[in-house]
Structures are given as structure tokens and as C-alpha cells.
Amino acid sequence: MNKQYLQDTDNNKKRQILFNEELQEAVLLQADASKSAGEPIRTLDELKEALQQAIELEHTTIPAYLSALYSIKDGTNPESIKNIRGVAVEEMLHMVLAANLLNAIGGAPVINKPGFIPKYPYKMELSDEPFEVNLDYFSPDSISVFMHIEKPQPTNKPPAPGVYHSIGQFYTAIYRAMHRLDKHTPGGIFVGDHSKQITSEHYYGSGGKLIGVYDMKSAHIAILEIIGQGEGVDGSIIDSDSVLFGEDVELAHYFRFSEIYYERHYREDDNSSQPPTGKPLPVNWSAVQKFKKNMKMNDYEQGSALWRAALDFNITYNQLLNNIHIACNGNPAHISKGIGLMYDLKYKAVALMNMPMGDGWYAAPTFEYVPLDQI
Amino acid sequence: MRNTERLKLFAKISAVLTGFNVMELWGTSMMETYFYWVNAQTKGAELDSFYAEFEKVFTYNVTDEAIDRAVADSIMPKESFGGLANAIITLWYLGQWTCGEGEKAKTYIPTPEAYQQGLIWLIGQTHPPGAKQPGYGSWATTPDK
Numbered sequence: 001m002n003k004q005y006l007q008d009t010d011n012n013k014k015r016q017i018l019f020n021e022e023l024q025e026a027v028l029l030q031a032d033a034s035k036s037a038g039e040p041i042r043t044l045d046e047l048k049e050a051l052q053q054a055i056e057l058e059h060t061t062i063p064a065y066l067s068a069l070y071s072i073k074d075g076t077n078p079e080s081i082k083n084i085r086g087v088a089v090e091e092m093l094h095m096v097l098a099a100n101l102l103n104a105i106g107g108a109p110v111i112n113k114p115g116f117i118p119k120y121p122y123k124m125e126l127s128d129e130p131f132e133v134n135l136d137y138f139s140p141d142s143i144s145v146f147m148h149i150e151k152p153q154p155t156n157k158p159p160a161p162g163v164y165h166s167i168g169q170f171y172t173a174i175y176r177a178m179h180r181l182d183k184h185t186p187g188g189i190f191v192g193d194h195s196k197q198i199t200s201e202h203y204y205g206s207g208g209k210l211i212g213v214y215d216m217k218s219a220h221i222a223i224l225e226i227i228g229q230g231e232g233v234d235g236s237i238i239d240s241d242s243v244l245f246g247e248d249v250e251l252a253h254y255f256r257f258s259e260i261y262y263e264r265h266y267r268e269d270d271n272s273s274q275p276p277t278g279k280p281l282p283v284n285w286s287a288v289q290k291f292k293k294n295m296k297m298n299d300y301e302q303g304s305a306l307w308r309a310a311l312d313f314n315i316t317y318n319q320l321l322n323n324i325h326i327a328c329n330g331n332p333a334h335i336s337k338g339i340g341l342m343y344d345l346k347y348k349a350v351a352l353m354n355m356p357m358g359d360g361w362y363a364a365p366t367f368e369y370v371p372l373d374q375i
Numbered sequence: 376m377r378n379t380e381r382l383k384l385f386a387k388i389s390a391v392l393t394g395f396n397v398m399e400l401w402g403t404s405m406m407e408t409y410f411y412w413v414n415a416q417t418k419g420a421e422l423d424s425f426y427a428e429f430e431k432v433f434t435y436n437v438t439d440e441a442i443d444r445a446v447a448d449s450i451m452p453k454e455s456f457g458g459l460a461n462a463i464i465t466l467w468y469l470g471q472w473t474c475g476e477g478e479k480a481k482t483y484i485p486t487p488e489a490y491q492q493g494l495i496w497l498i499g500q501t502h503p504p505g506a507k508q509p510g511y512g513s514w515a516t517t518p519d520k
Contacts, residue, residue: 074404074488305398339510347507351402363398 006244007228015250016243017228040159041177044105044189050174051102055109057126057167058095058226060118061149062088063367064133068146070349071137071364076287080138083256087150087230090253093210094226096198096335099328101222103196104213105178105189111325112318114369120294126167128155135295135367138288143261150230150253171227175220182216190215198332229253243272289353291364299366306355306363313348313365316341318372381426385410388429391446392460393467393494400467403492409466412485416472417459425456468494 007017041047065088072081099109110116121132133149136142155165164170182189190213197212211222230253245251245266251259255272259265259281267278292299297314300307320341327335348365355363386406390397400406414422432445450460466472470489473482484490491506500518502509 305396309398309402336512337516340513340516343508343510343513350404351399354404355398355401 006249009250013248013250014244014246015229016252016255017224018230018243018252038158039177039180040161040164040173042161044181044185046161047105047174047177047181047189048102048107050170050177051098051105051107052110054098054171054174054226055095055102055111056116056118057170058091058098059111059116060122060124060133061091061146062095063117063120063135063365064122064142064149065091065146066345066349067135067364067367068138068142070346071288071291071353073287073289074350076284077138077282079281080260080283083260084138084146087146087253087256090229096203096324096328097211097213097222097226099324100197100211100213101174101178101219103328104192104219106192109325109328111328112322112372114371116321117317117367117369120367124149126152126164126170128153128157128165134293135364136293137290137364139285140261143257146257147254147261150257168227171223175223178219178223179216188215190219193330196328196330196332198327198335202327202332203335244268245270245272289362290360291353291357291362295364295366297366297368300363306352306357309348309352309355310363310366311370313345313352314368314370315372315375316345316348317365317367318370320345322372382407382410384426384429385413387433388426389463389467391429391442392464395467395494395497403494405467405470405489405492408486408489409463412466412472413459413463416474417457421456421459425450425459428456468498 006014009015041050065084069081069084069088095111099111102109120135122134123130124133131145131148133145134142136145152166152168155169157165159165159169159173164173178189192213194212194214197214198210199212200210203210209225211218211225213219213222243252243255245255246268251266255266255276259276260283262275263281263283264276265278265281266276270277295310297307297310300310320338323334323338323341327333327338352363352365357363386397386400389395389400389406389409393400417425428450429446432442432449436442436445446460449455453461462472462474466485466489470491470493471482471484473480475481491503493503496503496507
């Protein structure tokens with residue numbers, strides 16, 4: 001067993017971190033520090049572009065996870081709610097960490113532009129076999145897509161500029177480019193204003209750690225934090241027998257969804273390539289407000305009460321993104337002002353999901369861009 | 376009248392009485408709870424005539440203003456339908472149901488959600504203390520309007 005897949009946390013718990021030192025070494029050794037030929041990210045500008053893309057990638061899953069989370073009827077499925085919410089909160093953390101990485105090298109994250117929110121169904125291209133991410137209600141189908149997101153398939157195809165075959169490959173390219181460019185740029189690449197970093201002092205209560213990025217060492221920790229819980233991890237690691245479970249272990253994202261899917265907890269000697277075998281995790285799949293997949297503002301009659309409620313939700317969502325944008329561009333303390341918006345977002349989503357559209361269907365938030373200055 | 380049709384009528388009546396639109400009221404998730412609660416708490420004949428009076432109002436009045444006026448004249452007075460319209464307004468706004476008068480008055484809270492979903496919190500742009508938390512520090516933010 002490989003204990004490197006576990007990490008101690010501040011509160012005497014352990015969390016799975018599916019990226020061990022051996023792997024890090026391999027990634028670094030492969031990278032010939034002096035050569036950029038054949039590397040998908042060659043210049044500092046390309047690295048900045050890739051990190052902006054990383055912020056957008058981390059955000060992509062959030063509307064999908066929130067749609068499923070909020071569709072669960074109040075007072076039901078407490079354990080499923082805990083697992084989905086935990087993952088969604090960590091994705092938000094990852095988004096901010098990616099912004100920290102970009103700020104650290106003197107970039108400027110853009111989180112409030114049109115097009116930042118992807119159009120759903122979103123085709124996940126960072127995969128040999130692209131698949132669709134949807135805004136959908138809580139169901140075995142939607143949870144199985146979430147498992148797919150958090151367990152990317154290994155790939156043999158090499159990356160090329162702008163073309164990656166897995167999320168792991170994408171982050172590996174970023175990692176290597178950072179390392180190489182930092183070494184070969186006089187004065188290094190970590191020239192960003194330290195005061196732009198969002199750290200746990202500005203926002204706590206999220207899973208994982210909000211790490212300030214000031215040099216290669218902290219960049220390294222931040223990247224591991226982003227990829228260690230899921231997405232960036234090659235599926236073969238999840239399928240290895242080295243992953244440890246236990247009551248005091250905080251599970252990686254794939255396993256948290258897997259628990260819901262199989263309606264069972266993992267127990268200590270479970271094998272990671274097999275479904276969990278621990279005590280039952282009761283799931284009531286019918287205690288949901290059903291809505292049609294990937295609803296858009298256009299699906300509601302313009303000016304109707306439903307349309308206004310959907311618009312109202314989108315305004316709040318765009319305000320929240322705008323808030324994070326401001327926080328990531330020189331006002332880190334601003335992030336705590338978003339907490340109220342996050343609660344508001346939930347209440348507005350839940351209200352929509354209680355508005356009947358006939359034939360047993362309900363309305364749903366559409367997560368679309370709204371130009372706030374024109375409202 | 377079948378229950379589903381009555382539920383639709385109840386939604387329409389609730390919108391007139393509260394000033395919120397039907398979808399906003401559905402959004403609280405309390406519509407069916409309150410519909411069945413009012414059914415159970417009100418004498419059958421009184422309830423039937425209450426619904427019949429509203430149907431009349433909706434049939435003979437087209438504009439919102441005309442509907443409001445008709446409701447104020449024929450339904451809102453306390454002696455009409457045992458104060459049912461007032462009780463329904465209180466139910467939506469406070470999540471409470473009061474019956475009886477003076478010392479004999481009794482107040483019920485139909486479900487714990489009724490407290491959380493009271494319209495009073497929406498109107499006040501605030502939150503039910505102890506539930507639906509608005510987030511740390513949100514008290515420092517001024518309301519929108």
C-alpha cells in the first residue's frame with residue numbers, strides 16, 4: 001500500500017490525494033528543462049492563456065454539480081447532499097487556486113466576460129472520447145456523468161499546442177511549462193503582486209486549502225491541490241490498489257460520487273477499482289424536482305413570471321462571478337462578500353425548481369451570461 | 376370541482392391576496408401544503424362558497440384593479456367567510472394559522488417550512504432567524520431598494 005495517496009489535514013483527518021511524489025518526479029524528469037520543442041506550452045503568454053483556460057475548466061463543472069444538488073428535495077438525501085456539495089465547493093476552490101497561479105506570474109484572470117460560462121450541454125474535449133456535461137437533476141445518470149468527469153481515462157496520444165487528450169495532460173503541461181520558464185527567465189516568472197493572492201485568510205470554510213502562490217514551490221502545492229482530488233488524475237491511479245479508505249478519510253471526488261451511485265459507503269479495506277462495500281448510503285432517487293436538461297432563458301416565455309425568475313437567478317450568478325473577478329484582480333477581501341450571493345443563488349435556484357411547468361416538470365436555473373451593466 | 380382545479384384556483388386566489396405572482400408562490404414550495412391545510416381547517420360549505428365567490432370575481436372582472444376592488448368589497452371584510460381571506464394572507468406571510476377570536480384564539484404553524492418560507496422575509500429582504508442563513512457578514516450589506 002502506498003501511503004503517499006493520503007495527506008494529513010489540519011483537523012487530524014486524512015484526505016485522499018491521488019497524485020504521489022513518484023508521479024511528480026516522473027513528470028519533472030521527463031521535462032528537459034532547456035527544451036521547449038514538443039511542449040504544448042512554450043512561452044509565458046501561452047502559459048497565461050493556459051491558466052485562464054484552467055480557471056474556465058474548473059468552473060465548468062460547478063453549474064452541473066449545483067443543478068443536481070439543488071434539485072434534491074429539502075429534507076431528503078442528506079448524505080448525497082453532503083458529498084455533492086463538498087465536491088462543488090472544492091471546484092470553486094480550484095477555480096480560485098487557478099486564478100492565484102495566473103496572478104502569481106503577472107496575469108489577470110477574467111471571470112466576468114461573456115463566454116466564461118460554457119454553453120450546456122458542454123462537450124468535454126479534454127478526453128480521448130469527448131462526453132457531454134449537462135445541467136440535469138439528481139439521478140443515477142447525472143451522477144454517472146460526474147463520476148466520468150472525476151475519473152478521466154488515461155491516454156497514449158501526445159499533447160500538442162492547445163490540444164490535450166486528458167485533463168491530467170493539460171495540468172502536466174502547465175506544471176512543466178511553469179517549471180521550465182521559471183528556470184530560464186531571468187528573475188523567474190513569479191513576478192505577480194503578492195497582495196493579489198487569495199488565501200485562507202480571505203475565505204475559509206471550503207474544503208481543501210486556499211494556497212497563496214509566490215514561487216515554484218507554492219505553485220507546485222497549488223497544482224497538486226487542484227489535480228489531487230480528481231479531474232487531473234489519470235484513471236489508472238484510481239483503479240490501482242494503492243488508494244486507502246477509512247472512516248476518517250476524506251474521499252477524492254470520484255469516490256464521493258461513486259458512494260452515491262452505488263448507494264454504499266467505502267470501508268477501510270475496499271478496493272478502489274471495485275464498487276464500495278461498506279454500510280448502505282440510502283439514496284431516494286425520486287425525492288427530486290425534475291426539470292428538462294440544459295434549460296435556457298429562451299425556453300421560458302419572454303416577460304413571464306418564470307422568465308423573470310430565471311433572469312433573476314442569472315443576475316445573481318453573474319454578480320457572483322463578477323464578485324470573484326474583482327476579488328481575483330487586486331481585492332482579495334472582496335471574496336467574502338460573495339458568501340451572501342452564494343446563499344441567494346441557492347434559494348433562487350430552489351424556488352425555480354419548485355415552479356411547475358406542467359406534466360410533472362419544473363423550471364430550472366439556466367446559468368447564462370447577463371451583461372450586468374445593462375440591467 | 377376536482378382537487379387539481381381547486382389547487383389552481385387556490386394558487387390564483389393566493390396571488391391576488393398576497394401580491395406575489397403564482398410562480399413566486401409555487402417557488403416557496405408551500406402551495407400544496409397550504410392548499411390542503413386550508414381544506415382541512417375550513418368548514419366544507421364555507422370553503423365552497425369562498426371559492427365560488429372568487430370564481431365569480433374572476434369571471435366578471437378583467438383588470439387587476441377591478442379584481443382587487445371586487446375582492447376588497449366582497450371577500451376581505453372580516454364578516455365574509457369567517458375572515459378566511461385574512462387567515463390565508465397571514466398564512467402566506469407569517470407561516471401561521473390563527474383561528475378563533477379573543478382569548479380563545481389559537482395559532483398554529485402548519486410545518487417547520489412555513490416559518491422559513493414566510494413571504495415577510497422576502498418582502499423585508501431579510502431572512503428567518505435560525506434558518507435560510509444569509510452568510511457571514513451579510514448584515515453589513517444594505518438592501519437593494
